[in-house]
Structure formats: C-alpha cells, structure tokens
Amino acid sequence: MASAGFTKMAAAGIKLHPSCRTRQERFGLLFYDCKGPRLLFAATGTLLPADYFGTVRRRDEFPAGTSESEKKALQKFVTQLLEKGFLHEQ
C-alpha cells in the first residue's frame, strides 16, 4: 500500500530489463537473462523484431499490421515477460 502523501506513479511503458537480451531465432524470439542465467523461448515467429523492446513501449503497442488476434496473444505474452522479469516497467 502506498504510504500517506504518496501516490503510485503510472508506469510510462515497458522495456527490456537491463540484464536481458533478445535475438531472432527460427521459432521466434529468444530471451536471455544473464542473472540466472535464464532463457525464454517465445514462438513469436516474425511478429516482433528482436530489438522491439529495446525502446520504451506502451503495453498495448505492437508493430503496425498486427492483427487483433495476434495483438491479444502478444498482450498475454507481454504480461508473462513482465511477470518473469524479462521486461520491466519504466
């Protein structure tokens, strides 16, 4: 709970965590967290470019041309990446 006098700042967006890296593989994106080290294999195909989360993005922001059903799947995926610490809120 926020203490009296403070309100929680709304996060401006999401970004790749500084301890993480991504690259394109045949199946989609490979995420690497050097703390661990941990890997995450994301079967995103070519939906997201490898450097997509290198800049701050809104949670519902995806490349132009992404279909509604793809957006839904990607939103779930973003939530998972945030939970697992590969992305962080800024």
Place this chain on the structure above:
Amino acid sequence: MSNKYVEMGMRSPVNLTWEVTQACNLRCSHCLSSSGDPAKNELSTAEALDLVEQLHTAGVFQVNFGGGEPFIRPDFEQILAACHKHGIMTCISTNGTLITPELVSRLASNRLVAIQVSLDGAKRETCDAVRGAGVYDAAIKAVKLLAATSIPASINTVLTTHNADEIPAMHELARSLGVSLRVSRFRPSGRGADNWESLRPTPEQLISFSDWLAKSGDVRTGDSFFSLTTQERQGLGLNLCGAAKLTCCVNPTGHMYPCAFLQSDRFEAGDLRASSFQEIWDTSKIYASFRNLRIHSCEECTRFDQCHGGCPAVAWHLKNDINGGDPECLERCVTSIADNRLAEAA
C-alpha cells in the same frame, strides 16, 4: 527448458567460455586446463578483437572469460571493452590474486561485467591445500573489494571431497561478505584428471550436496549439476547439456570445442585462424554430433526428463564414451551406495 526449440538449432551460442590465456600465477591441483605457462601462439590482440566482432555479429549474448588467469593478459581490459561496446555481457572467472582497488574501480564503471572469484574452502587450510599458500587471503581481499562496488560478484567453489562438508559454511561466508555463492562440479579434465581420485567427492557427498542445494535456492551452480538436481530446483537452470547447442568454448589459441571440459583433439570443432566463428558453429561435424547426441542408455531412467543423460564430459573422461550417460548422476550415486552396502553386508 524448451528442448524442442534447442533441438531446432540456435543460430549461435547464447554464451560461450573463452579461455583467453593459459598463463596462470597459480597451479591449482584441480585446474581443468592445466594452466601455468601461456600456450604457444595465443591469439594476438588484433585476433581477439576480431573475434569479439564476430561474436557480436553472431548474436552471442554473453562471454564467460576464463583461463588461465584472464587478468594476466595485458590486453584483457581492451577485450572486455570491445565486448561491452557491443552490449555483450561478460563474466570473468578469476583467482582474485591480481585484483587491485584500481582495477576494481575501472571495472565498476561498466554495468555489463560480473566477476567470480575462486575459493575452494571456508577454511584457509582447505582452500590453500588446493590453490596454494596465501591464496585464500588474497581471494577474500578481492571479494571484499568487489563487494564494495556495484559489480555482481560471487565466490565460485569447485566441489571436492575436501570441501564438501564446508559448503554450508561457504554459503555463510559469501553472505557475510555480501556476495553470492556458485558451486561448480569437479571434472576429471586437465590437472583435475591427474588428481581425480584424491579430490573427487564420494557418492554420499554428492547426494548430501544435492539435498542441501534443494534447500538453498540462492546458490547458483555451474552448468552441469543438473544431473544432480532434485525436483525442487527444476526450472532454475538447464536440464540438458548445452554443449554445441547453447554454448561452446574457445581456447587461448583460437580453437573451438563443445565445452571447456572437452578440450582435446578428439573434440576440436575448428580453428578460428582458418574459419570464421559462424562457419565453425554452423558446419562443424563435432558440433553436429553433440546436437544429435541421445543418451539411449538413460531413457528408461525415472530422472531422464530431469537430466537427459547428464554431462557428456564426465562420461568421456571417466568411461571414454560420451553416449554412456553421466557416471556420477544422482541416480548412479544412489545405486552405487546401495551396491556398496550390499557388498559390505554380503
């Protein structure tokens, strides 16, 4: 761990071990690479920097530097800087004896570096028996210097029969110094092969370490402890050998191998002076054989999904057979203890 994706083949390793020199100021009795004098014809500065460019192009995320003692190389900080310029993360495995306040403050200016200092016992005499007189004190001094900075630092311990009982105390020691503990598996390669019988942990020690590890989630392990990993730690690391699939090794003269523990002519994948890094990764027959390696003799084991046959390097060094399964996996430790008890009772 998604084996399905690993089996599809990665375009390059996610991380690799680069032994930048064979030179070392110590002569540890378990040294995997028999370090001491530099190797003849080690990669020059220009060759090393060219390799960094190739690793960047290949998309390698992290380079784990070892040796020898990496800080002996006069151009080592230059090689590090080249990696960092490209955002490649680096982890340096050092014996700690060459760490000075000046070096630490230079390294601390970069957020892409992590350092592991080797220490092989909670007690001075246990550590120095393996690493040499005075090394315990020097390593502790190095850890203290690093712990005072933002550099992620850890103590790295090779589990042997002599320090197996001190591992919980090492965990405490690491905590008290403000760093983490990482435990590596002792493998019979390099000088470790010559001293295997006197240093190898007993099956009982391996099992009790495995139990302790299950309760110590913050302790990190080297890459091949998964064959000793209990259910509790599943998901904390790999559950299969990553050699030639997710990782590989470059030696001081630019020869490539599946992993640091398989550095012999039999396992040479290529020479960076003759072919490019990517070419070797993509076309080496040795790498292809590791990617296709299936330990059929382990498939009936109840733990197969947890370890997939364990560490081929240990299998090779102990049985001369990479297809035979890890001779010191949890299952085989349990069986060997039971066999011994039966033999004693008979």
